[in-house]
Amino acid sequence: MILSSASTGQVMLGVAAAAAYAVPALQAARSHPLTVRGALLLAWLLHASLLVLGVVGDTPRFGFAPALSVTAWLVLTVYGVESRLFPQLQARWALAGLGGLAVVLALLFPGQPLHVAASPWLPLHWALGIASYGLFGAAVVHAWLMTRAEQRFRQAADPHSGLPLLTLERLTFRFVSAGFVLLSATLLAGWLFGETLYGRAWKWDHKSVFSVLSWLAFATLLVGRARFGWRGKRAMRMLYTGAGLLLLAYVGSRFVLEVLLPRGGSV
Structure with missing residues (x-):
């Protein structure tokens, strides 16, 4: 579980990423579009840092939750590229919620050491x-x-x-x-x-x-x-x-x- 398997850095990054994802997930309709995009970009970067830290750490681990976390990050990456080409895409709140949930699950269930x-x-x-x-x-x-x-x-x-x-x-x-x-x-x-x-x-x-x-x-x-x-x-x-x-x-x-x-x- 989280207390015994995740480092302090991973916990801090995970909490920060989940908090950043919460802004577009819960406030997309009430916040300024620039605020929502900025929060989603920050969450995406923090999420990427968390994934990298999990790979290069002392004991790399993998399991169902890290797999979901990487998948969610990849989907958000695709959305980020597409939203530049097609500004009409409107799925920030749903994908932000997916990203936040995946980050929390990966902290709670970090998987087995390689x-x-x-x-x-x-x-x-x-x-x-x-x-x-x-x-x-x-x-x-x-x-x-x-x-x-x-x-x-x-x-x-x-x-x-x-x-x-x-x-x-x-x-x-x-x-x-x-x-x-x-x-x-x-x-x-x-x-x-x-x-x-x-x-x-x-x-x-x-x-x-x-x-x-x-x-x-x-x-x-x-x-x-x-x-x-x-x-x-x-x-x-x-x-x-x-x-x-x-x-x-x-x-x-x-x-x-x-x-x-x-x-x-x-x-």
């Missing part, structure tokens, strides 16, 4: 997997924005209050495609080089099963989109299904081991 004999290629394998989490997370955020835009359209709200539906749809599937490529590379590396990375060959455990099921869901979505023109609710349901299965793969299995059935072991 094994000293871990392969030097293991961080690269994790980086591929977490990057795919981030891209699929960005796709889910865009799918949520699409749903919100459709609701505004049906309610005859201001059509200029957000990105057009077709633009959101195009961005969503770009993120899905990029995430699918990285997920494929992650699974292929685990299958071919599992013994080098983890000291054992590929094993059909819960993580592997859910990862493959999520890959199949995303593959079905992309084929359905290209071959049959899937869009709207059918495509969104498949996207949410794939994202949910992927979340269960590593984050879900580690949550069970670290929280519901706490025990030591490699990550």
